[in-house]
Amino acid sequence: MTDEKKSEADVLAIDAEVEAVYQQMKRDYASTLPGKIDELERKVMDAQSYPADEKRLQTALEEVHRAKGTMGSYGFPEIAELIHSLETLLQKERAASSMKANFWKEADQQIKRIFARAKEKAAYFSDTAGGG
Amino acid sequence: MADDDADIRKICHLSLSAVGKWQVFMAANGTDAIEKAREEVPDVILLDVMMPGTDGVTAYHRMKEIPALANVPVIMITAKVQQDELDKYTSLGVAGVIMKPFDPMRLPAEVLRILSGRFQTIEAE
Numbered sequence: 001m002t003d004e005k006k007s008e009a010d011v012l013a014i015d016a017e018v019e020a021v022y023q024q025m026k027r028d029y030a031s032t033l034p035g036k037i038d039e040l041e042r043k044v045m046d047a048q049s050y051p052a053d054e055k056r057l058q059t060a061l062e063e064v065h066r067a068k069g070t071m072g073s074y075g076f077p078e079i080a081e082l083i084h085s086l087e088t089l090l091q092k093e094r095a096a097s098s099m100k101a102n103f104w105k106e107a108d109q110q111i112k113r114i115f116a117r118a119k120e121k122a123a124y125f126s127d128t129a130g131g132g
Numbered sequence: 133m134a135d136d137d138a139d140i141r142k143i144c145h146l147s148l149s150a151v152g153k154w155q156v157f158m159a160a161n162g163t164d165a166i167e168k169a170r171e172e173v174p175d176v177i178l179l180d181v182m183m184p185g186t187d188g189v190t191a192y193h194r195m196k197e198i199p200a201l202a203n204v205p206v207i208m209i210t211a212k213v214q215q216d217e218l219d220k221y222t223s224l225g226v227a228g229v230i231m232k233p234f235d236p237m238r239l240p241a242e243v244l245r246i247l248s249g250r251f252q253t254i255e256a257e
Binding site for chain 1: 142234
């Protein structure tokens with residue numbers, strides 16, 4: 001840090017220029033949201049297609065976990081919450097080691113609903129450049 | 133600051149440099165973070181927990197073995213996790229844990245808050 005005496009009040013004094021850069025970054029990120037949701041869906045479907053493959057499920061879980069944090073940090077908590085519910089579902093799947101195929105079958109409709117809602121939100125934020 | 137997610141690096145760089153007005157070095161993985169930290173010996177290190185290859189926890193342990201970095205405070209960053217996992221990170225001896233999602237405009241203040249608590253703890257000992 002260049003200034004060790006910097007107080008919390010100092011760092012909270014965000015100037016308009018920084019705020020404008022942040023808003024632009026948020027808009028840029030919003031435009032990539034539909035593609036990111038599609039990519040997540042591919043990863044989850046891949047894990048679903050190979051229920052015995054732990055590695056594919058782990059990959060899907062890591063991607064979902066990462067996306068949840070990033071989408072929320074860019075100011076899209078609604079999508080982050082949906083992705084969090086997906087993560088919870090996948091964690092349950094990982095725990096249900098003896099009945100994986102059945103679990104996927106039962107979770108299928110829930111997963112589809114989560115992705116449908118996430119896609120809807122992502123399209124909205126993308127079209128409205130971050131939700132206005 | 134180390135995170136394998138380019139979007140997080142981008143927003144953290146804006147936050148820590150433009151809002152915090154700090155000199156920031158970015159790394160995309162744990163190995164890169166160790167090398168950059170060894171070269172620059174920063175005042176504080178922010179490490180994402182989940183990174184491919186050398187993850188945040190491994191990088192933390194390796195940094196603590198480097199004499200120049202042994203006393204540099206490390207803050208772990210992780211997406212929202214269960215309390216037991218959170219306890220696991222804090223028990224490592226890290227200065228603090230910041231959960232994603234975070235407000236980028238408040239991230240520097242959160243770093244200062246954690247460091248302030250750490251320094252108070254040291255003074256009290």
